[in-house]
Amino acid sequence: MTSKMSLAIWYGVALHFSCMKPATLVDIARHTKTSVSTVSRVLAGGEVGRRIGHDTTQRVREAAKLLGYRPNLIARTLRTRRSHTVALLVSDIANPFFSSIGSLVEQSLHQQGYSLMLCNSGEDPQREQEYLQLLAQKAIDGLIVVPTVHTRNELMQNIPHGLPLVLLDRQVEGINSSVYSDQEASTNLLAQTLKRVGVKTIAIAVAPSVVTHRIRGETMAAWFEVISREEGPPLKDTGRRAFIHLSARPDAIICTNNAMADGVIECIADINHPPIIATYDALPVPHLLPIPMAIAMQDIPALAEECVRQLMRQLKDEGYGDAGCPTVLSARIVTNRAFDALPTRV
Amino acid sequence: MTSKMSLAIWYGVALHFSCMKPATLVDIARHTKTSVSTVSRVLAGGEVGRRIGHDTTQRVREAAKLLGYRPNLIARTLRTRRSHTVALLVSDIANPFFSSIGSLVEQSLHQQGYSLMLCNSGEDPQREQEYLQLLAQKAIDGLIVVPTVHTRNELMQNIPHGLPLVLLDRQVEGINSSVYSDQEASTNLLAQTLKRVGVKTIAIAVAPSVVTHRIRGETMAAWFEVISREEGPPLKDTGRRAFIHLSARPDAIICTNNAMADGVIECIADINHPPIIATYDALPVPHLLPIPMAIAMQDIPALAEECVRQLMRQLKDEGYGDAGCPTVLSARIVTNRAFDALPTRV
DNA sequence: TTGTATGCGTTATCAG
DNA sequence: CTGATAACGCATACAA
Numbered sequence A, B: 001m002t003s004k005m006s007l008a009i010w011y012g013v014a015l016h017f018s019c020m021k022p023a024t025l026v027d028i029a030r031h032t033k034t035s036v037s038t039v040s041r042v043l044a045g046g047e048v049g050r051r052i053g054h055d056t057t058q059r060v061r062e063a064a065k066l067l068g069y070r071p072n073l074i075a076r077t078l079r080t081r082r083s084h085t086v087a088l089l090v091s092d093i094a095n096p097f098f099s100s101i102g103s104l105v106e107q108s109l110h111q112q113g114y115s116l117m118l119c120n121s122g123e124d125p126q127r128e129q130e131y132l133q134l135l136a137q138k139a140i141d142g143l144i145v146v147p148t149v150h151t152r153n154e155l156m157q158n159i160p161h162g163l164p165l166v167l168l169d170r171q172v173e174g175i176n177s178s179v180y181s182d183q184e185a186s187t188n189l190l191a192q193t194l195k196r197v198g199v200k201t202i203a204i205a206v207a208p209s210v211v212t213h214r215i216r217g218e219t220m221a222a223w224f225e226v227i228s229r230e231e232g233p234p235l236k237d238t239g240r241r242a243f244i245h246l247s248a249r250p251d252a253i254i255c256t257n258n259a260m261a262d263g264v265i266e267c268i269a270d271i272n273h274p275p276i277i278a279t280y281d282a283l284p285v286p287h288l289l290p291i292p293m294a295i296a297m298q299d300i301p302a303l304a305e306e307c308v309r310q311l312m313r314q315l316k317d318e319g320y321g322d323a324g325c326p327t328v329l330s331a332r333i334v335t336n337r338a339f340d341a342l343p344t345r346v
Numbered sequence C: 001t002t003g004t005a006t007g008c009g010t011t012a013t014c015a016g
Numbered sequence D: 001c002t003g004a005t006a007a008c009g010c011a012t013a014c015a016a
Helices: A002-016 A025-032 A036-044 A046-050 A054-067 A073-080 A096-111 A125-137 A152-156 A183-196 A211-221 A236-244 A258-267 A300-316 B002-016 B025-032 B036-044 B046-050 B054-067 B073-080 B096-111 B125-137 B152-156 B183-196 B211-221 B236-244 B258-267 B300-316
Strands: A085-090 A115-120 A142-145 A165-168 A178-181 A201-206 A225-231 A252-255 A276-280 A293-297 A327-329 A332-335 B085-090 B115-120 B142-145 B165-168 B178-181 B201-206 B225-231 B252-255 B276-280 B293-297 B327-329 B332-335
Touching (some): A025 A036, A025 A054, A036 A046, A073 B073, A073 B125, A085 A096, A085 A125, A096 A115, A096 A300, A096 B096, A096 B115, A115 A125, A115 B096, A125 A142, A125 B073, A142 A300, A165 A300, A178 A300, A183 A211, A183 A276, A183 A293, A183 A332, A201 A211, A201 A236, A201 A258, A211 A252, A236 A252, A236 A258, A252 A258, A258 A276, A300 A327, B025 B036, B025 B054, B036 B046, B036 B054, B085 B096, B085 B125, B096 B300, B115 B125, B125 B142, B142 B300, B165 B300, B178 B183, B183 B211, B183 B276, B183 B293, B183 B332, B201 B236, B201 B258, B211 B252, B225 B236, B236 B252, B236 B258, B252 B258, B258 B276, B300 B327
Parallel strands (some): A085 A115, A085 A142, A115 B115, A178 A327, A201 A225, A201 A252, A276 A293, B085 B115, B085 B142, B178 B327, B201 B225, B201 B252, B276 B293
Antiparallel strands (some): A293 A332
């Protein structure tokens, strides 16, 4: 008993100060006078683990705890080709829309026993491809991606065939497993909201390189007279430039995402005659801002939940692959006080 | 020539449709009639690669390209114990402050040839420990962490000894390599700013479980009469509750971070007599908000750059470990229009 | 029920 | 300059 305890203490100390390399299956096999396979089976649990003598099972478990054994996941992955890791490759992690989704996806995945590798392409197709290559080499089990490229071929170039994949927020022709919002519908709602307060002329800040944005822009353009149009990446600066380049004064400024709206707002000086701003997914909601705003809000929790669900389905039913159909969610319109105070014209 | 081309095309096709397992060193060794070691050396480049016959080098390179060889990073990591991956474990990725840092850290790391694994503890010490364990088992090369625990022992419990580590935003006694802002100094600046417009009584929403927040709260409390105080996690909801639980009306409401400030703002209904709000790192800056705001802004780019710098130093000088001293940055005060419009009282 | 042997894809050691 | 061969740590088919 004493020797056992002192042993425990010794190992505990050794472990705590971590003077030694981490324990492996071999160590604990030696320690229990059994073989690696037995140890592996015991620690694996499940079916295989239960077919083991109860006494040896005990000894192995004890020794494992004693030595502070932690399985080397790299080795395990090399052997089993499963990393229990999925990657989320977003276009701009600094955007609250994506970071909120990231947070939720991580939570959801964590519950299912998967860990998340969050990557950021920064809206740069090249960085995106670099990451896709890297991820392929790292044996991730699944992939959620907000694509910056437009065609299936470009995207699939560096994605291993058969890898569970879900597209998020942006659709790509020929890829079924994806989840996004109905941009036309929500834009129409947004347009109606603007119409209601008498908007006739608009300026648009749009990032045509993003399908989602292009649809938003085109759909919106069909409703009003576009007197100004700024194109660029879906980032704050494009919004700024959109405002600066304004020649005439539109009834409303449309920004195809929140970042660009932030840019516009940053430039607005004249509070007394603010333009109406319409945008998407403004986080947090600018309720008290003295600028009339109408916002199409996507259902972020649903987006996150659904794309994890689709991914898990592919991860379970091994061979299911890319079948199934896209999940299309719908957005809702939120207006702030300043907007609600606007006179409605019929 | 023809046969060579058709071969190339064949492999290209085979690769493109990815019907076969990814090529390994063995494959390309067979294909070039050499050995794995030679191939490995050639592809490794550097010192070892140059000591190889020029003709074989060529053949190997060709074959590698032909077969579309990509090194299996899992195998490489298992062998070399280096993953070229560092993890950033933040307390709340949904917070723009941290996601902005994450974005910059990722960029910076990517340039240095490292990829980032972004993890989220959600301000939950248990999740934090789980991730630390997991990361240790995944052989990451370095770790940047925004700790939710307070003592060195708690933190180090699941961090392999000797692993390059940098603490971000929150200091822990006994750990040198860390980068954060001088909270006392910036809070004093913030307090002076408030003093200038005649603030005497304050309400505080603080997350005492976070050192950074506690310092902010205590420092601020020394300047004014605290007539109300709400404690909770550093999240939006704590801010909401802080406002709701208000009994008397303070001159200003202090929120020890942006999320809580968002919560407060969300609850404010009476625009005509808004309280002053003082907080930290509000992103984006609410210039036009009709609520007087004073904000201590940390230098996010510097924070990100510096913590990568410290990490890289540890990664290069193998044995340097935790030596060196903390980097303490300073914040600057930003006020919005509504605040600037306030009458200054001396 | 348990042990032996083999392989995952690389890098590193040691001969030639 | 190059080629066998042994690890890395784990899982598993096959024997016993």
